[in-house]
Amino acid sequence: MADLKKRVRKGTGKVAFMAHLEGIKKMLDAGYPMISVFEEYEKKLSIKSGQFGKYVRKHIRNENGDTNRAIEEKGKNATSKETRPVRPRTPDQPAFVSSPTPRDDLIHPKPKG
Numbered sequence: 001m002a003d004l005k006k007r008v009r010k011g012t013g014k015v016a017f018m019a020h021l022e023g024i025k026k027m028l029d030a031g032y033p034m035i036s037v038f039e040e041y042e043k044k045l046s047i048k049s050g051q052f053g054k055y056v057r058k059h060i061r062n063e064n065g066d067t068n069r070a071i072e073e074k075g076k077n078a079t080s081k082e083t084r085p086v087r088p089r090t091p092d093q094p095a096f097v098s099s100p101t102p103r104d105d106l107i108h109p110k111p112k113g
Contacts (some may be wrong), residue, residue: 013047017055020044025060 017024020041027037038052045052089095 013045013051014055016045017047017052018059021059024056028056028060 024037024041027040028034034053034056035049037056038049041052047055
């Protein structure tokens with residue numbers, strides 16, 4: 001039974017990441033690739049590289065607290081239908097008028113045979 005893997009509690013990886021935040025930030029600011037920084041701290045953090053990337057994006061790259069999703073939502077709201085200007089129709093442009101009678105000339109008949 002000594003071979004059993006020690007159970008890691010949820011949230012311990014984030015606590016470890018926050019404990020090493022300054023060192024991680026210094027390496028990234030110095031120009032090290034994120035994967036190199038992850039490999040340096042991998043045994044200390046006990047998290048996977050994807051989670052490490054999420055924590056870097058959330059806590060280091062966007063220090064004002066905005067996550068990438070929040071930034072995208074702000075962008076969507078800026079181009080939403082309510083905020084787009086409506087181009088007025090010029091007098092020489094005809095308005096769309098639908099015809100109540102069907103136009104058979106637009107329908108191609110099926111070939112016989």
